[in-house]
Amino acid sequence: MTMTMDTKEIILDVKNLNTSFVSDGKEVRIVKDVSFQVKRAKTLAVVGESGCGKSVTMNSVMRFLGKNSRIKADNIQFNEWKDGAVVEHHLEKIENNNDIKLRKLRGPGMSMVFQDPMSSLNPVYKVGDQVAEGLREHTGMSKAEARTKVLELFKQLGIPDPESRIDNYPHQFSGGMKQRVVIAIAMICNPDLIICDEPTTALDVTIQAQIMDLLKKLQLVFGKSIILITHNMGLVAEMADEVCVMYMGRVVEFGSRKAIFDETMHPYTKALLRSVPVLGLADGQKLETIPGITPNPADLKGGCEFADRCTHCMEACRKQEIPSFEVSEGHMVRCLLFEKKGRAV
Numbered sequence: 065m066t067m068t069m070d071t072k073e074i075i076l077d078v079k080n081l082n083t084s085f086v087s088d089g090k091e092v093r094i095v096k097d098v099s100f101q102v103k104r105a106k107t108l109a110v111v112g113e114s115g116c117g118k119s120v121t122m123n124s125v126m127r128f129l130g131k132n133s134r135i136k137a138d139n140i141q142f143n144e145w146k147d148g149a150v151v152e153h154h155l156e157k158i159e160n161n162n163d164i165k166l167r168k169l170r171g172p173g174m175s176m177v178f179q180d181p182m183s184s185l186n187p188v189y190k191v192g193d194q195v196a197e198g199l200r201e202h203t204g205m206s207k208a209e210a211r212t213k214v215l216e217l218f219k220q221l222g223i224p225d226p227e228s229r230i231d232n233y234p235h236q237f238s239g240g241m242k243q244r245v246v247i248a249i250a251m252i253c254n255p256d257l258i259i260c261d262e263p264t265t266a267l268d269v270t271i272q273a274q275i276m277d278l279l280k281k282l283q284l285v286f287g288k289s290i291i292l293i294t295h296n297m298g299l300v301a302e303m304a305d306e307v308c309v310m311y312m313g314r315v316v317e318f319g320s321r322k323a324i325f326d327e328t329m330h331p332y333t334k335a336l337l338r339s340v341p342v343l344g345l346a347d348g349q350k351l352e353t354i355p356g357i358t359p360n361p362a363d364l365k366g367g368c369e370f371a372d373r374c375t376h377c378m379e380a381c382r383k384q385e386i387p388s389f390e391v392s393e394g395h396m397v398r399c400l401l402f403e404k405k406g407r408a409v
């Protein structure tokens with residue numbers, strides 16, 4: 065991506081992120097030259113079929129990956145807004161997942177809401193204590209002060225009867241309420257950037273809508289930036305300012321919500337939009353499946369990863385790594401069909 069960066073406007077700038085995993089002595093590339101930017105107080109949705117590397121990308125930024133991972137990037141820049149000025153953090157330079165600088169940022173700078181509330185909560189601790197833990201670690205606050213903060217947040221998040229619920233254990237909460245606790249854990253240190261990895265898949269539709277409304281409200285009131293990883297294109301249409309479409313570890317298209325929905329370019333994005341119900345289009349929208357199967361990352365031969373499933377595939381698509389072309393300002397597409405329409409970036 066060639067956009068010049070305004071550190072006030074851009075909260076996270078990722079350039080050429082590559083992540084691979086080593087197993088049985090073999091290194092498999094999972095995330096390939098991924099670049100994207102997240103604007104302050106805006107929502108970036110990251111979409112793509114299961115296994116395309118959405119979670120690995122975000123876990124690479126947060127450094128939540130295990131010892132068998134190799135992370136390299138030209139830039140992973142987090143621009144913290146502190147006392148009226150921007151402080152730049154270059155996370156690509158950090159070598160250790162437990163680096164003190166990183167630990168200081170996780171929580172107050174950026175935090176993650178995980179897919180499954182069950183696995184993020186510890187069954188043997190009271191929910192209030194689990195939420196307070198991060199706050200106490202980062203601020204050294206007393207137990208009583210932290211409890212007051214947790215109560216405030218529970219109220220904001222619409223957890224009923226917080227004074228008694230704060231001392232409950234996770235199993236005493238419903239799925240939707242558990243998810244709110246997980247959001248509380250992510251929010252308690254007041255992060256500027258919240259990464260939500262499918263925060264609502266385990267929930268029924270009404271609760272999903274409530275949780276999403278809640279996130280949107282936090283964004284409007286407190287200027288939070290959000291990265292939303294999701295399969296739900298309806299949610300993307302409703303929530304996203306910008307959309308990053310991934311296929312087999314690559315960003316194949318990136319643009320504003322309007323660009324992605326109304327000026328769709330990449331054959332994969334087109335197929336993806338035809339394969340899922342989109343709110344507003346749902347009536348009378350004919351759903352199609354994307355032909356073929358997602359290849360195994362270890363079996364890829366080079367060239368465009370989507371070639372075998374693409375109806376527009378040309379000989380050249382299999383012969384080279386496909387560059388990304390900027391077809392209009394901020395709208396990037398990684399496809400040779402647009403070689404003449406855009407500028408390689």
Ligand SMILES: Nc1ncnc2c1ncn2[C@@H]1O[C@H](COP(=O)(O)OP(=O)(O)OP(=O)(O)O)[C@@H](O)[C@H]1O
Binds near residue numbers: 094116130132
């Ligand atoms: N620790 C790991 N070791 C080896 N391979 C991994 C590891 N974690 C993830 N992968 C592989 O990386 C690929 C991308 O996984 P990832 O979870 O990022 O996909 P995703 O797009 O988030 O999928 P979903 O939408 O299902 O969550 C998959 O092929 C997965 O098997």
